[in-house]
Amino acid sequence: MADASWLREFPEMDRMDLLEIRKTLDTAYREFSRSYGDAIESFFDPLLDFLIWFEQLLINSPWWAVILVVTALVYSATRSWKLSAGVVISFLLIGYFGMWEDTMSTLSIITVCTLMSIVLGIPIGILMARSDRVQTVVTPVLDIMQTMPAFVYLIPVVMLLGIGKIPGLIAVVIYAIPPVIRLTNLGIRLVDPEVMEAATAYGASPMQRLFGVQLPLAMPTIMAGINQTIMMALAMVVIASMIGVKGLGQPVLKSITNQYFTLGLFNGLAIVALAIIFDRVSQAYARRTQRHMKGGRNG
């Protein structure tokens, strides 16, 4: 066997060795999930309770009350009658075509996922902005989170926590959180250094600088990140439904396996409608609150 066969064929690792590696890793992880799975699950219990409570709230409230509250929120955020009317019409159509309950489920999980992403993402973004070292460590992790196919990281999550809402939520957050982190970091780094200098020169403490200057000035960029995060979370709805997340994703999944074109289309359109609403509302809100910050005549 002392020939040059490695030139023709790739010198692969020995099959047995590879098998051994896989076995070891799998066993180790299974051991880990067996011993800590319950603990981790109970750690997420409060979140699960909240998720269920919120979903039930949306589903059990009378449909007109939900529409009223959502529209009121939209109006107070955007001050736009057009957008508010659009929201009312979309919800009425969704309800009329029998997708109300699924839509409420999706709405609840998207809302919770977005909140989670913001609560976790903004502090991480702040840390990245403060330290170049943190940035060099976190950036590749974010790259992996965004490019790794979602199915791949569903596996360990499901192994650990089984099928259900929490694994779904974790999967969605992993997929959707990178934009908030990236854009928080970017927004803070882009704050005009002279304005920061001014704050320091007037004796602002690090906290006063962060909350009084950096975050408010980074807000347009952060809002853009939140917007992207919402869009990505919605895009994950179908995949998340594979591991037991209720909502508009499940009918879509069913349509794929049973070739129900119209059912798929309607539910797909409902997802699109939610996406458009979230997108327009968050953008209009950002524009309205930040209209003074742009277009300075000097510098």
Added chain:
Amino acid sequence: MAEALIRVEGLYKVFGKDPASVMPLVREGRSKDDILAETGHTVGLKNINLKIGKGEIYVIMGLSGSGKSTLIRHFNRLIDPTEGRILIEGVDVMKLSPKELIAFRRYKMSMVFQRFGLMPHRTVLENVGYGLAIQGSDRNSRNDKAKHWLEAVGLAGYGEQYPSQLSGGQQQRVGLARALCTNAEILLMDEAFSALDPLIRSEMQDQLLELQQKLHKTIIFITHDLDEALRLGDRIAILKDGALVQEGAPVDILLHPADDYVAAFVRDVNRARALTVETVMTPAACCINSDSVRDALATLESAGRDYGFYVTQAGYQGTLSRRRLESASGEHIDSQLLEAVSPVSPDALIETVIPDTLETPGPLPVVDKDGQLQGELSRANLVEVLGGGSDRNAA
């Protein structure tokens, strides 16, 4: 000079990875370019020593990149020195703890920035009150003070606007009001007017001088423009490649530039517009104190002059000429004997007295606002100052 409020001693600043390692080269006197090429470090400041008196406007001048911003940022420690001491009222600012440093920045100094450094998300009033907000003062007293200073800079009624809604000049007035609002004793101004149009700029200079007359702050003012430096500065320091090349009163800089670098600055200055009468006048050569015509003639004779200034206890009375005195009929000097010469003020710019000086055969009396004779201004004075004064100017 008044007592020194700020002292800088042996200040060095090197930018780069390992500043300390480069210090020997800097001390050897190697040039900034050499050091940059050899080590990749930038020499920001080189052995700066200066004293700034209480209540003066101290101008730091130099070309772009000469280290002006670096120097001014050492006073409130936006930049830490590589070596050297900065003493403010005898306190070494390098020895302040982080907490003390914050308090020091809040109460001792305020700063005006070249591109204004206003907070775009706060209203004009909130911007002016920013320093007080940082100090933790309550909203009402803060807004009252902010309104007061907004008015003082001529922007009453703009409080609810946002900075982006104002013109550049107005924004910098907001910057100035913000700096004054904390009532800090020391004002740092880094090219505060450089971004403004010439007309607005000169308005702002006037306003600053006017405010300074009332407030008596200690102002450190940075500029790359000598005209501005001469107009504002009680004293001027000139930086070149991070080193202090000359320091002194405006006239000294103008009339006795220390080297070619300073001379190049000075060359284009319109001296007639930059210097006041006071800075070029000479002591009055011939004062006549007696009201007798004979005594007056004798005084002129002994001074070898044709003109003399008639001065009594009450101050300057008028100018007398030998010709008129010789043909005088009476024994005593009366108003008919006085020449039609109008006195000039010591604060007047030379530009404004050139016509009078040229039309008058003798020297012009320089009389202050209390009516006292301060000196005289002759054509010879003017020729000397405007026509060259330093030989470098001929180039």
